[in-house]
Amino acid sequence: MAFRTSLDMEDDCLNMSPLGLEAQDKLGTVCIFGTGDFGRSLGLRLLQAGYLVVYGSRNPENSSLLPKGAKVLSHKEAAEYSQVIFLAVHREHYDFLSDISDQIEGKVLVDISNNLKKNQYSESNAEYLSKLMPNANVVKGFNTVSAWALQSGNLDGSRQVSVCGNDYKSKRIVMEIAQHLGLIALDYGSLRAANELENYPLQLFPLWRLPLCIATCLTAAFFCYCVIRDVVYAYATEGKDVSFRILISLANHIFPVVSLIMLAMCYLPGVIAAFLQLYNGTKYKRFPAWLDKWMLCRKQLGLVALGFAFLHVLYSLIIPVRYYVRHRQNSYLAKQIKNNETIIFQNFYAWRNDSYLSAGILGFGFYLLLGITSLPSVSNTVNWREFRFVQSKLGYVTLLLCTLHTFLYGWDMFCHAHNYRWFLPPTYMFSLIVPCIVLILKVILVIPCVDTAVMRIRQGFERHAEKTPYAKKTSIGGTLAL
Amino acid sequence: MAFRTSLDMEDDCLNMSPLGLEAQDKLGTVCIFGTGDFGRSLGLRLLQAGYLVVYGSRNPENSSLLPKGAKVLSHKEAAEYSQVIFLAVHREHYDFLSDISDQIEGKVLVDISNNLKKNQYSESNAEYLSKLMPNANVVKGFNTVSAWALQSGNLDGSRQVSVCGNDYKSKRIVMEIAQHLGLIALDYGSLRAANELENYPLQLFPLWRLPLCIATCLTAAFFCYCVIRDVVYAYATEGKDVSFRILISLANHIFPVVSLIMLAMCYLPGVIAAFLQLYNGTKYKRFPAWLDKWMLCRKQLGLVALGFAFLHVLYSLIIPVRYYVRHRQNSYLAKQIKNNETIIFQNFYAWRNDSYLSAGILGFGFYLLLGITSLPSVSNTVNWREFRFVQSKLGYVTLLLCTLHTFLYGWDMFCHAHNYRWFLPPTYMFSLIVPCIVLILKVILVIPCVDTAVMRIRQGFERHAEKTPYAKKTSIGGTLAL
């Protein structure tokens, strides 16, 4: 029948608990196999919430460490007491269950195990368990909560407990237990999702890998380039040792360049996607895999870029306190005074200098704004339309300002021969390539006729009828950036 | 009867699904009318969660794009399969339902539609639908979730699904479905709230409108003022072109002024409210509408002001790298050296200069603290008392420090005639008016006798018996700022 709800787990839970009834024990008895850290923490928490707890253990005598009020029995005995059995043992030891398959029949078996590395086994522990115990209702859950958080009640980080399983009723029972422990239970679908749940606690910033790797490569490349162009060049030609420039001067050349390129890379895939859709004449055609992957890590790309921009700001702000800078200025001034030169003020330089500074400041301001709105708690409070307004409209303003900042900084540098040491152009020129491409493509896309064409495709219009069922996600994803 | 709970939707959900039973289908069958993006995404998600999905479509043949495992039938047939029908079609096409009113009778009809602009129709789509189908239980919900988020499972932004409807049982069914999709369902009351839910996805920072508008007006006004007083004046009197000062010098005059004024405006309404309550002798008298509106956007006012303060900080920090500044200092120094003047160090200037700088820094530090605590996730973790402590106590410290900063900066400027170019006083003087008013009024309010009077009123005491039932909210809101 349809829409079974909490009520109907009732009937098969009528095992009178023989452990004596108090006010709380209406919540019933929970059985825990395994007396490790997690087993103990879970037991303590369950007792606090008003459950009766029975531990199943190999050697029930050794119960010194278990929370007060919990019974310790053999696995066989313990299993009989309760409708729900938490399995807090390693996958290797699951086989002991086969001896007590009769006691476990039809009961809820909660697999809370984690592995040591991702995809350690061909199939997830929970699925393996359900094969092992076909007559039990296996539910995967609680493995994302740390024993420490569970016990100390310090759950700020991990209030959400994802639960998955094939039998809906069993899942529901486990979710209710989670709720009674003060956790927020989320239904994660069927047991097929168990693998995902088991991998979750093992992953280490998967989405950040690519952006960080890009950042590292770019930084390394530009570092070598700058060292050759500045330090080596100075030494080779004038025999001057300017190696000290590496620490700040070069860093402050590299960071802004990397930052601007990566910022532009956040918006490039969106533009490419739009052109692809225009070319395909439909949004129901799958994007190439690399584009999908690229799109999914745009947020991280942007945040890494923001980090570099932040460093650039700090490095620029400390310029005047640097010994090198002060010395250069002083000796310059001293020279002028000695030679009795009068220093003429050039309005033009003032304009240029100020305008590139303020473009940079405003750009950074907007940039920070983007960063703040990408904080989970902030993006939760804005609706879809507001989110897109900030991330795309403001995003392009930021890109524009930062590109302008670089342009004004470089100005006419590129047309002075002496800037091409060993025919190597100054770094800032490289940083302008990607942003300019993005901005030009974007300009093309906002031309009314093009814009309407894209919109029509986005609204489902198709020029010719090639459709593939799995194309949607990517295409919808594509709209994100525009 | 009272306190009907999840259980009692059971009885009217006993439609055996004839689509063949698997493990998951205990969750039952869901029908979706409409095969657009949202319909498809929702269907996919439902299938993943273990529901059976039937699509109702005008032309059931064209089902190429629908997720695998979903049946596609005519509206009539589809409706018979399920107790719950998601209506993923535009309001304009609702009328087709009238043909199948028999199949829909007594069923749960979920209106997930959104409009193109706010209050597009006199009545909300859901209410219109419930008038159209009086014998169906209309529930509004899911319209705040984006198809993309739903399908990609990337729900960070939008896990919360608000649901409203008149029939409690139907609402409950829809909320349970939401929970099975891994969403957090919130009960939003009766169908009267549908309009609000439908407007939500369309709004664009409604609370930020007023503060941003105020900021823009102030900035524009002060900009004109400064241009006249600095640039035009210099040109008219000495024929000097100092237009370059617009970009940074003027900006750095305007931003702090606007920031300080807006910060003060966050605390002004609270003080006014207190005096109004004192005057009325009760807290149960409605505040004027403008005061209510003002109070509701104090947070946004403060954050915009923080943004301006941040820009002011950056603009001030880059002063020493500016070409103009360096040139002025150098030529000044050169002059002194030429004329053989000895530069005397004045303790007094050092004191004044340092004190105004440090007042500014500390003020900005506290300011940032206020900003951080106004992040949703942070303000969630503090209780009411802590929140008020930060926002009012620390808030006034911030205001005090920033005002002090401005005072010390201006110091005795105002008593030098040459600062009144064309009789126009320097900008910073304007920025002091509002803060001083707020601080003075606040000082009056903290005088013991006044303070106790306000407290007694806040605790419900009334001097004379004029009461209006709706006055509470505003009065309680009033306490926010104190």
Next chain:
Amino acid sequence: MAFRTSLDMEDDCLNMSPLGLEAQDKLGTVCIFGTGDFGRSLGLRLLQAGYLVVYGSRNPENSSLLPKGAKVLSHKEAAEYSQVIFLAVHREHYDFLSDISDQIEGKVLVDISNNLKKNQYSESNAEYLSKLMPNANVVKGFNTVSAWALQSGNLDGSRQVSVCGNDYKSKRIVMEIAQHLGLIALDYGSLRAANELENYPLQLFPLWRLPLCIATCLTAAFFCYCVIRDVVYAYATEGKDVSFRILISLANHIFPVVSLIMLAMCYLPGVIAAFLQLYNGTKYKRFPAWLDKWMLCRKQLGLVALGFAFLHVLYSLIIPVRYYVRHRQNSYLAKQIKNNETIIFQNFYAWRNDSYLSAGILGFGFYLLLGITSLPSVSNTVNWREFRFVQSKLGYVTLLLCTLHTFLYGWDMFCHAHNYRWFLPPTYMFSLIVPCIVLILKVILVIPCVDTAVMRIRQGFERHAEKTPYAKKTSIGGTLAL
């Protein structure tokens, strides 16, 4: 029986509400005792959610202020209407209930009261109430929500409602009501937890007390030290008044020192814990109380330290705009020019100066990263492994960089006699003690043989068999920092 669920509150809730039935009133009738702010706000909210509301009041006539649609009756009458009674009166007035104990028998009595100060009474209000009314099912809850938030619906801050009580069914009823009001209900266990819930709204940053106190003491101590060493010394020996240095120069000596010391103090307890475990040869031995306390406020320690670091950055960045600094540089330069000295550029100084600046900048960058990841909403999105990676790995990198920054700043200062004014060493030397200790101990701990020993203990291995049941939490907590 076990696993009673929402369903079974049904049977004892079958009181036909005689107030006339509408669409919504399926939700049933709720009774509120007390017509204060909270009573009114709660009533309004309940009505909006579709409940029928009856107020119990001493003088039912005076109902002018109550929300429209609510009935007002005597306590006796009101109690009869509903299964659930919200008690919105002060603990002092609970006794009036004894008169109507018959009406209340077996009903759900929700204690939403708060006290004026923590642990005002020996036992919590809710427990006192349940003693007073033994035949009613007392539930504690809703006291953490503010009347204003409840009424204005502005629940960003406080959507979570913690509920505790001994009778599970009653607790469940109250939690469902909370959910219908659009709140997220959390089960907080038995009535024993009521005291905690009642103290929550009264606490004022309990975890921040210790760190802030440490910060204040350190600052005060170093301030005195610096004043003597710099200001007093200068006045006593050379009769120079350099008091102006207090505001910025001294502040900028003190802040970084305090910041670095406190940052090191975040990591010291973790290291101590590891050595304690090594010494004990087990992780199941309780840590001394001071260590536990210390560990629990590490996050706050770190954030306070970050605040000081931030001030240090600002104070350092404004150095070049200071009158004092500019004057010193100018007169120095003037002197040189007069005496016709040529200013020689020393590569060594450039290296040292730049390296200490960049170490500082990078350190601050990582520091900010730590701060951002400690934002609740951010730490929610990372799993346990990621959180520990950031907080420990990155944490130590930060500590290392900041210590390096200080070292390079100080460099060989300590071996110049003139830096020991009155035999007082420069401040920065003090700041290095704690960090060096932490880093050295940490280095010892990462030596393979030591590391494995610690790991084995962490995995539950015990050298000798001394066990105490309560040792786990602390030991698990201990692992946090490593």
